[in-house]
Amino acid sequence: MPETQMYSVSSKESRPVVKKFLARPQPEGFGATVRRSIGRFELKYFDPFLVLDEFSVSAPAGFPDHPHRGFETVTYMLQGAVTHEDFEGHKGSIETGDLQWMTAGRGIVHSEMPASNGTQKGLQLWINLSSKYKMIEPRYQEIRSKDVAEAAKDGVNVRVIAGEALGITSPIYTRTPTMYLDFSLKPGAQVRQPIPVSWNAFVYILEGEGIFGNSHSSPTTAHHLLLLGSSGYGLEVWNKSSKSLRFILVGGEPLGEPVVQFGPFVMNSQEEIDRTMEDYENCTNGFEKARHWKSESSVFLGF
Ligand code: FJE
Numbered sequence: 001m002p003e004t005q006m007y008s009v010s011s012k013e014s015r016p017v018v019k020k021f022l023a024r025p026q027p028e029g030f031g032a033t034v035r036r037s038i039g040r041f042e043l044k045y046f047d048p049f050l051v052l053d054e055f056s057v058s059a060p061a062g063f064p065d066h067p068h069r070g071f072e073t074v075t076y077m078l079q080g081a082v083t084h085e086d087f088e089g090h091k092g093s094i095e096t097g098d099l100q101w102m103t104a105g106r107g108i109v110h111s112e113m114p115a116s117n118g119t120q121k122g123l124q125l126w127i128n129l130s131s132k133y134k135m136i137e138p139r140y141q142e143i144r145s146k147d148v149a150e151a152a153k154d155g156v157n158v159r160v161i162a163g164e165a166l167g168i169t170s171p172i173y174t175r176t177p178t179m180y181l182d183f184s185l186k187p188g189a190q191v192r193q194p195i196p197v198s199w200n201a202f203v204y205i206l207e208g209e210g211i212f213g214n215s216h217s218s219p220t221t222a223h224h225l226l227l228l229g230s231s232g233y234g235l236e237v238w239n240k241s242s243k244s245l246r247f248i249l250v251g252g253e254p255l256g257e258p259v260v261q262f263g264p265f266v267m268n269s270q271e272e273i274d275r276t277m278e279d280y281e282n283c284t285n286g287f288e289k290a291r292h293w294k295s296e297s298s299v300f301l302g303f
C-alpha cells in the first residue's frame, strides 16, 4: 500500500487523549470560586488558550473593575446571570445559555458581577490574540441563548458557540481561528467531530461521564480537562453511561508566538508589558476612559 494511503487510514481515527487534569475549586476575583484548568501552574498555556475557568459566584462576590489587554474573553453562562459594565458604557446581563465574546484588544476595563441571588455559573475562556491584533479596537459579540446555533441528531445535541458542527455554523467571528462546541449526549449516543489538522484542541466535561478518543478507555467525569493529541481527523466520543453527558470541545489555531503575561495583560515581550502597565496607570493608549470611571456595582458595593 502506498504511504499516503496508510496515512489516510490512520487519519480516520480519533485524536487520542494525551493528558488529563482535574480542575479543583480555588478562590479568584473578590469572593468568587473558579475551577481553573488552563492557566494554572501545570498548564500555563495551551496555544492559543490562556485560561479556562469554570466559575461559580454568588452576590456580593464577583469580579469588580479590572483591565484586559491583548486577548479575547469568552463568557458562556451555564446557570444564572452575570452583569457586565465597561468603561465605555457598554452594559448588560448575560443569562443561562447566553454568550459574550469580548475582544479586549488594546484595552477594556470592566466589572463582571452576579446579576441576581443564588449561584451564577459559567465558563470563561481566554484566547490569545496574535501580535498584529493585540492593539485592535475592543469589540463585543453577544448571542442570546435562543439565538445560539444548535443542531440535534441521534441522541446528540450540539450548541455551536464558534465554528461548525453537524452542518450548522456559528455567526461569531473569531480573530484567532477557534472552534467552540457544547455537546450533550444521551445515554448510548456517540459522536464523531472533525477538528482542523494542526489545531490544538481540548475537552472539558461539565456533566455526566464519557469515553473520549478510544472506545476501550475508562470514562472521564465532570470538571476534567482532556488535552487531545495531534494525530487523527478529530474526536470520537461515547456515552456508555445511564445519564446524559455534557462537555465542551474547543480547538484553536496555535499562534506560535512568545507569550508574556502579567495578570490580565498578555503581550509578546516584557517591554510591551511594561508599556501596558504605564498605559493603564496613565490612562493612555486605549485606557483613556478609565480615568474617571467606576462601575455602578463597584460604587454600590463600596469598592
Ligand atoms: C481575575 C484578572 C481577571 N476568571 N471567570 C485577574 F480578569 C480576573 C477575572 C476572571 C473572571 C471573570 C469571570 Cl466573569 C469569570 C473569571 C477570572 O475577572 F479574577 C483576576 N484575578
Ligand code: FE
Pocket: 063, 066, 068, 073, 110, 112
Ligand atoms: Fe474580565
